[in-house]
Every structure is written in C-alpha cells, then in structure tokens.
Amino acid sequence: xxxxxxxxxxxxxxxxxxxxxxxxxxxxxxxxxxxxxxxxxxxxxxxxxxxxxxxxxxxxxxxxxxxxxxxxxxxxxxxxxxxxxxxxxxxxxxxxxxxxxxxxxxxxxxxxxxxxxxxxxxxxxxxxxxxxxxxxxxxxxxxxxxxxxxxxxxxxxxxxxxxxxxxxxxxxxxxxxxxxxxxxxxxxxxxxxxxxxxxxxxxxxxxxxxxxxxxxxxxxxxxxxxxxxxxxxxxxxxxxxxxxxxxxxxxxxxxxxxxxxxxxxxxxxxxxxxxxxxxxxxxxxxx
Amino acid sequence: xxxxxxxxxxxxxxxxxxxxxxxxxxxxxxxxxxxxxxxxxxxxxxxxxxxxxxxxxxxxxxxxxxxxxxxxxxxxxxxxxxxxxxxxxxxxxxxxxxxxxxxxxxxxxxxxxxxxxxxxxxxxxxxxxxxxxxxxxxxxxxxxxxxxxxxxxxxxxxxxxxxxxxxxxxxxxxxxxxxxxxxxxxxxxxxxxxxxxxxxxxxxxxxxxxxxxxxxxxxxxxxxxxxxxxxxxxxxxxxxxxxxxxxxxxxxxxxxx
Numbered sequence: 001x002x003x004x005x006x007x008x009x010x011x012x013x014x015x016x017x018x019x020x021x022x023x024x025x026x027x028x029x030x031x032x033x034x035x036x037x038x039x040x041x042x043x044x045x046x047x048x049x050x051x052x053x054x055x056x057x058x059x060x061x062x063x064x065x066x067x068x069x070x071x072x073x074x075x076x077x078x079x080x081x082x083x084x085x086x087x088x089x090x091x092x093x094x095x096x097x098x099x100x101x102x103x104x105x106x107x108x109x110x111x112x113x114x115x116x117x118x119x120x121x122x123x124x125x126x127x128x129x130x131x132x133x134x135x136x137x138x139x140x141x142x143x144x145x146x147x148x149x150x151x152x153x154x155x156x157x158x159x160x161x162x163x164x165x166x167x168x169x170x171x172x173x174x175x176x177x178x179x180x181x182x183x184x185x186x187x188x189x190x191x192x193x194x195x196x197x198x199x200x201x202x203x204x205x206x207x208x209x210x211x212x213x214x215x216x217x218x219x220x221x222x223x224x225x226x227x228x229x230x231x232x233x234x235x236x237x238x239x240x241x242x243x244x245x246x247x248x249x250x251x252x253x254x255x256x257x258x259x260x261x262x263x264x265x266x267x268x269x270x271x272x273x274x275x276x277x278x279x280x281x282x283x284x285x286x287x
Numbered sequence: 288x289x290x291x292x293x294x295x296x297x298x299x300x301x302x303x304x305x306x307x308x309x310x311x312x313x314x315x316x317x318x319x320x321x322x323x324x325x326x327x328x329x330x331x332x333x334x335x336x337x338x339x340x341x342x343x344x345x346x347x348x349x350x351x352x353x354x355x356x357x358x359x360x361x362x363x364x365x366x367x368x369x370x371x372x373x374x375x376x377x378x379x380x381x382x383x384x385x386x387x388x389x390x391x392x393x394x395x396x397x398x399x400x401x402x403x404x405x406x407x408x409x410x411x412x413x414x415x416x417x418x419x420x421x422x423x424x425x426x427x428x429x430x431x432x433x434x435x436x437x438x439x440x441x442x443x444x445x446x447x448x449x450x451x452x453x454x455x456x457x458x459x460x461x462x463x464x465x466x467x468x469x470x471x472x473x474x475x476x477x478x479x480x481x482x483x484x485x486x487x488x489x490x491x492x493x494x495x496x497x498x499x500x501x502x503x504x505x506x507x508x509x510x511x512x513x514x515x516x517x518x519x520x521x522x523x524x525x526x527x528x529x530x531x532x533x534x535x536x537x538x539x540x541x542x543x544x
Contacts, residue, residue, distance in 0.1 A: 037388060037389050037390065038390070038391070041389075041431055042391075042429050042430075042431065043429060043430050043431045043432035043433070043454075044428050044429045044430065044432075044485060044489050045428070045489040045490075046429070047429060047432075048432075048489075064390070065388040065389075065390075066388075069292075069296075070296060071289075071293055071296070074388075075388065078388045078389075100296055102386070102388075103293070103296040103297055103299075103300045104297060104300065104383070105383070105386045106300055106304060106383035106385065106386060107385050107386050107387065107388065108300070108303055108304070108347045108350065108351070108385075109347075109350045109351060109385070109390055109393070110303075110343065110346050110347045110350045112296075112299060112303075112343060113343075115291075115292060115295050117291070117292065119289045119291055119292050120289065120292050122289070123289040123292055147339045147340075147342050147343065148336035148339035148340045148342070148343070149332055149336055150295050150296075150299060150332075150336075150340075151291070151295045151325065151328075151329040151332050151333070152328040152329050152331070152332045153332070216338065218339065218342065220342075220346075
C-alpha cells in the first residue's frame, strides 16, 4: 500500500462496528487505525471479522503500551507479534505515545506524563531509537494530553517534544485535540505553540472529542464525544501550514456511537480537511 | 541510568496504585517525594500539582478496573452486593499483578491473583472457581486460531491419539459454577466436571461429563492412546468412542494421529 494512498480522515476500527463493517463490500473510510495489542494472538468470531477487514482495507497501526518513556524491557513475544502484525497489515508506519505506562513491571494501562527534563529527553530518545531498530516500518511519536507536570520541569512541553522528535529523528503524529486540551489546561495559545514546532515531521494527525470537568475546570482527553468546533478550527488552521495531504484519524474509544453516526462525524471532518487543504492543492498560500 | 526519572516514575506508581501511598501523598506531597529519594524541587512540583496528579490516580484505577465487571458479572455482583468489590479491586491493583502489555490480560491476571492470594475465599469459598469459570468463556471465545494439522485421521481408532483444539479445557470444580445466573449468582456446592471448548460456530460450549469421562478426557489430552486412556479409568470403549465423536463433530477434537 503506497503511503500516498493514506490521505483524508480515517476512523478507528472498533468492536461494536465489526459485523457491520465486515459485511460491506469495501471500506467506507480512506483507512482504519487499529492497536495491534488488541488483535494479535487472538482468534474466534470477532477476530476473524477484524482480520477480514484489515486484509481488505488500508490500515495504519497505533500502539498503546511500549512505554517509551519508561524503563521496562519489551517482551520478545510482544515485539515478535508487533512486527508480524505490521508486516501482515502493510501499515506505512507505527506510532506510540510520548509517555510512559509501566514501571517496575507494573503496567498502569494509562498514558502517564513525562518529566520535562534533559535526562528524560535522552532516555526517551535512546528508547525510541532502540524501538525503531526493532520495527520494519518508520516509527512516529504522538504528543499526549497531560494534566500535571511530574517533578520540576527544566523546559516546556513544547521544547521537550521538539527535542525528542529531533533527537530520535522520527516522524510526528500530531494529535490536534491533545494540543487543544493542553492549551486549555495549562493556559497557552495553541497556534503559537504549534508554530514553533517541526511541522515537516508530521506524518499523521489525530483528532477527537474530550470531556470538560466543570467542577475543577479540567479537560480530560476521553475520546468519548464529538469533536468540538474550536478543535476543528485549529485543525483547519494547521493543515495548510503542514502544507500537504496526510492521514487524519478520528479517535472514538468511549461512548462509541452507531457506525452511521461515526461516519457522519467523519464526513464533517473530511469537509474541514478538504476546505483547509484546497488552497494548498491549488498552489496557493496559506494566510 | 536516568536515576531521577526512574525515581519520579516509581513515586508516581506508588501514588497511582497504592491506597496508603496516595493518603501519604495527599497529606504531604513534599514528604512523600522526599521518602522516595526525590529532592525538594521535585517535592515542591508535586505539591503544586497535587490535585491534578490525583486525577491520574482516578484514571489508572478506572483503566485497571473497567474490563472486570463485564468479564466477571457474577463475581462482581456478589462482591458488589456485599460492599466488598471496591476493597477487592484496590487490593488487586495494589498487588501490581497487572504487568502484561496486553489490556485483555487484566482478566486472567485477576484470576491468578485470586489464586495466589486467596483474597475473600474465607468468606466466599467458591470465589476463585466462579471467577475462573467466568473468565474461561472469554478465553475460549478469543483463543488463538488452531487449524487442524495436515494428515489427521477422522476415525478414533483404539491405538490413535486425539488432537484437541487449543481452546479445549477439561475442568473439575467443587462448586456448580456453570449454574450461576444473574438473578442468583451464588453457586451451589457440588462437583462439576466440565469440558469447555469453542465449537464450529465459534460459540462457547460447556459439556458436563461424569468423573470417569473427565478422567478419560484428561488422559486423552495428555496424549495417551485412546483405548489405553479409556481402559485406564474404567470407561467402556464404545462409550469413550461416542464421546470422542461428539466432541469431534463439535470441533473440540481436530482429528487423530
């Protein structure tokens, strides 16, 4: 599958939709995104449907548990399964979060915040390079939502992200909702934040809905609601600055709606994508 | 070695996973940090971010608990009605037993934790067996595919060895766990010899067998030739053959070699 074929807004392949999607003659989306951890080493009815879809349609993989900012070694079986899945699905790359999820062997299955320190940059870059050496496809880092700083920061999140991307010399999965969530939770201008980062490294984007906890004014990145207009506005602002078509994934992991509703949400985002990139594709300049 | 980074992550794990550590953190974040080898600046940062660090505790507790009520509906209901579910989950999470990179492994890990610790089994002696059976259904339904190897015979001849599906499980419980129902989840005490597998329609099947048949199937699973397996436990060959043919028809036996 040529990388150029992965353009436009795709959707995460979710369990409640498997039967409906498997019954279709062809994909109703440009691509599906899937977490290999949720599929490898399985069998049975649901697994067969998922694999039939993944064999039929374009797929991009996105990982959840390599804990690149952590210390726990990767199990050989996990790496073997991942490599085999990446080859079987022809994913153009594999992404993971810029975070840690486990320590001392204990897995929290949550995306935990990195300390913004030089030591953490060096450590994460070393792990990312090691993982890249294990994978048959390019590796991308995704910027995460974070709700608190862990320990005394020596730099901003933006500097931390830039140094890791440059140090690891890897691509960037830009999660535009996470940028928005962090800008609201930590009080910065998301456009200013984005403008100084290496946009030439962006290979893919994520976009999602979130939950606002009115009680303490905190936004939690739940992937459990429709995308709000300010996030779409930011999405339309950044696309021409990236300046090229690329795959964008609509994430929906909680309160998963019927497939038709999810596809309608995808259409809304595809229209925004087309609108934002039209001047670029016509050879124009962004404002 | 990134020692400060490791110390920060270990401290965070204490806060996220251990109830007593979380209480220490809430009472005095700087002292919490200091006791874990972190300097005053890191302790001060933890104090400033106290409330939001605690948000992560809620997220982690929720992430690790979320799959359990669906996988263990009867176990969950029994403990919930007794007001013990939260204590059970907190003890499970604090044990740090969840280590697999695969989220789906939380369910079998919970069963292993019950077996290792005996949690709650003085009050609910059936708890481990009920949880084991509840988890088994998911394990069988989603177990890896195992197509029949080439060259297997379809006929259960006396000297042959049975090749079972990888989803087949031969189990003996001391409680009638398979009879638990949503309206009455408490299992009755009594032997239950169950042979469980994924059938040809990819559905979960439980076949209750008598103790002799269970012993026969156990020997077959060990690779004992069929007639020897039957005679060794006093099962008539014709009866044994009928059982094998039924399991073969259902997909629990792939063939014979």
